[in-house]
Amino acid sequence: MKCSEIRIHLGALVDGEIRDPALLGKLERHLGACSECRRELEAQRAVKGLLARLEPERTSAVMPTRVMQAIKDGGRKRQPLVLRPAYVAAVVAVLILLAGGLFAIQPRPAAMREVESSGLYKELPVGEAREYMSSLLPPGAGQATYSNVSDFVVASHEEAREVLEAEEGWSPLLQEIAESVSEAEGEELYKELPGDDAAEEDDSEGD
Amino acid sequence: MMQVHTAELMVTRESRECSAVSPPEDELVSRVLRGEEAAFTEIVALFQNRLFNFVRSRVRNRELAEDITQEVFVKAYYNLDRLRDPARFKCWLFSIAHNHLRDLARRRKIETVDTEESGIEHYVDKATPQSVDDRERTAAMVRAALSRLKPEQREILVLCDIEGMAYKEISQAMGIPLGTVQSRIFYARRRLKEVLTDEMGFAGEEI
Numbered sequence: 001m002k003c004s005e006i007r008i009h010l011g012a013l014v015d016g017e018i019r020d021p022a023l024l025g026k027l028e029r030h031l032g033a034c035s036e037c038r039r040e041l042e043a044q045r046a047v048k049g050l051l052a053r054l055e056p057e058r059t060s061a062v063m064p065t066r067v068m069q070a071i072k073d074g075g076r077k078r079q080p081l082v083l084r085p086a087y088v089a090a091v092v093a094v095l096i097l098l099a100g101g102l103f104a105i106q107p108r109p110a111a112m113r114e115v116e117s118s119g120l121y122k123e124l125p126v127g128e129a130r131e132y133m134s135s136l137l138p139p140g141a142g143q144a145t146y147s148n149v150s151d152f153v154v155a156s157h158e159e160a161r162e163v164l165e166a167e168e169g170w171s172p173l174l175q176e177i178a179e180s181v182s183e184a185e186g187e188e189l190y191k192e193l194p195g196d197d198a199a200e201e202d203d204s205e206g207d
Numbered sequence: 208m209m210q211v212h213t214a215e216l217m218v219t220r221e222s223r224e225c226s227a228v229s230p231p232e233d234e235l236v237s238r239v240l241r242g243e244e245a246a247f248t249e250i251v252a253l254f255q256n257r258l259f260n261f262v263r264s265r266v267r268n269r270e271l272a273e274d275i276t277q278e279v280f281v282k283a284y285y286n287l288d289r290l291r292d293p294a295r296f297k298c299w300l301f302s303i304a305h306n307h308l309r310d311l312a313r314r315r316k317i318e319t320v321d322t323e324e325s326g327i328e329h330y331v332d333k334a335t336p337q338s339v340d341d342r343e344r345t346a347a348m349v350r351a352a353l354s355r356l357k358p359e360q361r362e363i364l365v366l367c368d369i370e371g372m373a374y375k376e377i378s379q380a381m382g383i384p385l386g387t388v389q390s391r392i393f394y395a396r397r398r399l400k401e402v403l404t405d406e407m408g409f410a411g412e413e414i
Binding site: 015043052 | 242247248249251253255257259261263272273276277280281284285318342345346349350353364367368369371373374389390392393396397399400403
């Protein structure tokens, strides 16, 4: 093995992370013959040693109190799955798309990534929406199709209903989105979705 | 040819995976999930300094780092029932912190460590008085050198060499492949050594 191939393993060797006996043997043989690589190994070990001796910086002693107070001030329990921001964002985004044909809406990238990762986009209708959705599918996944769209719509509404029933405060917002009539309104509502931290901070900055 | 035994060169460390042991937090997490919310106070106390140090690898302002640490704990609390294996709590907690810091940086909500202002002159002015002993001086120099690394390099060295996390744990916490963990650690240590010796004139016998 060349030195460049050996050296990339030296950090892991110092860390005890190499378990392949064959590779360990190669490293031993090479290190026995190559002073440059031995120096590199010693440097890795020395830096690790310096870092390991750093005293951790201590945070405030009242951190547990602060955290529990923040939780108490939040006044909410841990959320069930249907109320998680990513899940709700996905359901609501689907509702926007299904309800108003608002395909021109381009949610912000962070929100869009959450929607993509939910997998809910995979079976949306034809046309502009399908092209748009297909562009979000992983490579090799092909076109989004109509095949299961009716089941998908039903399932989406079932999920949305769970959200509506579980969190009264969001009900009007979600219903409004589902019945939204214009692109501008839909986009405005989207900005107000719970869990969209970026939008919340943007709003607070504007206050 | 010099005989080199890799076992002697390695820093001995028990190979750990996130689910390989049942750490104290395992039971604490289970207690919180059973409704004993006070157990979360113990979790915070157990991890507050470790998490804070990780956050500080990306955030220069101490008060802001404390706020972010608190936010990460609160996020963890509200999402605790998504954690499938309580024994993996530490990885999971650091992954929340990693993602939170990444999001904040992307939205420019945090002032990351400023590498331009942590030069040797700045360091020497503050850390070379005779009252500062060698060990503290070395530690200060290592911290100053760390601040000159790329954020992802600082993070991974904190997790590996200060936190003592195994590669698999780091892979899970940072959401990167094992091979990337290995190469990033290697290059981060190499870069830290360069900064210490070539840019800061560190002449400690350790390196």
